[in-house]
Amino acid sequence: MDTMTLWHITGWEFAALAFAALLVGFSKTAVSGANTVSLAIFAAVLPARASTGVLLPVLIAGDVLAVLTYRRHAHWPTLWRLFPAVAAGVVFGTLFLMWADDGIVRTSIGAILLLMAAVTVWRRRAADKGDEPDSVGTRAGRVKARSYGVLGGFTTMVANAGGPVMSMYLLSAGFRKLGFLGTSAFFFLIVNVSKVPFSVGLGLIDGPSLLLDAALVLFVVPGALFGKWAVDRINQRLFEQLVIAATVVGGLQLLLR
Numbered sequence: 001m002d003t004m005t006l007w008h009i010t011g012w013e014f015a016a017l018a019f020a021a022l023l024v025g026f027s028k029t030a031v032s033g034a035n036t037v038s039l040a041i042f043a044a045v046l047p048a049r050a051s052t053g054v055l056l057p058v059l060i061a062g063d064v065l066a067v068l069t070y071r072r073h074a075h076w077p078t079l080w081r082l083f084p085a086v087a088a089g090v091v092f093g094t095l096f097l098m099w100a101d102d103g104i105v106r107t108s109i110g111a112i113l114l115l116m117a118a119v120t121v122w123r124r125r126a127a128d129k130g131d132e133p134d135s136v137g138t139r140a141g142r143v144k145a146r147s148y149g150v151l152g153g154f155t156t157m158v159a160n161a162g163g164p165v166m167s168m169y170l171l172s173a174g175f176r177k178l179g180f181l182g183t184s185a186f187f188f189l190i191v192n193v194s195k196v197p198f199s200v201g202l203g204l205i206d207g208p209s210l211l212l213d214a215a216l217v218l219f220v221v222p223g224a225l226f227g228k229w230a231v232d233r234i235n236q237r238l239f240e241q242l243v244i245a246a247t248v249v250g251g252l253q254l255l256l257r
Helices: 003-007 011-029 036-045 048-073 076-099 102-126 133-137 139-159 162-172 177-201 207-231 236-256
Strands: none
Touching: 011 036, 011 048, 011 177, 011 207, 036 048, 036 236, 048 102, 048 177, 048 207, 076 139, 076 162, 076 177, 102 139, 102 162, 102 236, 139 162, 139 177, 162 177, 162 236
C-alpha cells in the first residue's frame, strides 16, 4: 500500500472519510446497505485497492457494535446455511482481485447489486406475506441461500460491497427488522474477520492503513448510536424501502464512476 497516499490527504478528505466511517456505524445498526455510500467515498479519496484495506477494519468495528446491540435477534440456521457458499465466494473474489482492474470490478459489482434489487422487488410483490425466515429449509430456500452466499462472499471480498447482496437475501427470506439486523450483524462480523488474512496477503492492510483506521474508528461509535436511536422510529415498510434504495444507489454509483 502507498503510505504517502494515506498520509498526504487534506483536511477535507479526512472529513469525508470520517463522515463515511460515521455512516458505517449508522448502516450497521439501522439501514444495512447504506454503507455502499461509504465505499464510494473511500474509493474517491484513496486509491481503489488501498481503500478496501482501510475500510475493512472500520467495517469490523461497526460489526462489533451491531452484534452487541442485536445479538439476541440472530437467526443461526440461516447463518449456517450461508457460510459454506460465502467461503467459496470469498475465495473466488480473491482470485478475481489478482487480475481484474478497478473498472471491471466496479462494473461487475454494480450490475450484481442492481440485479439483486430488481429480483427482490419482484419476489416480494409476488410472495406470500406469511412466509417466515425458516423457509430457508426448503429446497428452493437452500438454492437461494447458496446463490446469494456466493455472490455475497464475492462482492464483500472484492469491494466490501456484500452488504446490499445479503440485505436483498434477508429481505427476500421474509426477515423482520430486528431479525434482519441481528442476523446480518453476526454474518458480517464473522465474514469480515475471515477476510483479514486475505487482505493482508494481498497487501491491502498494513501498518499505515491501520493507523488511519485507528483515527476513523472513533467516528463509527456515534454513527452506531444514532442508528440504534433511529431504527426504533422506522417502520418495517420504510425500513425495507430504505434498504432497497440504498442498494440501488450503491449499484448505480459503481456503474457510473
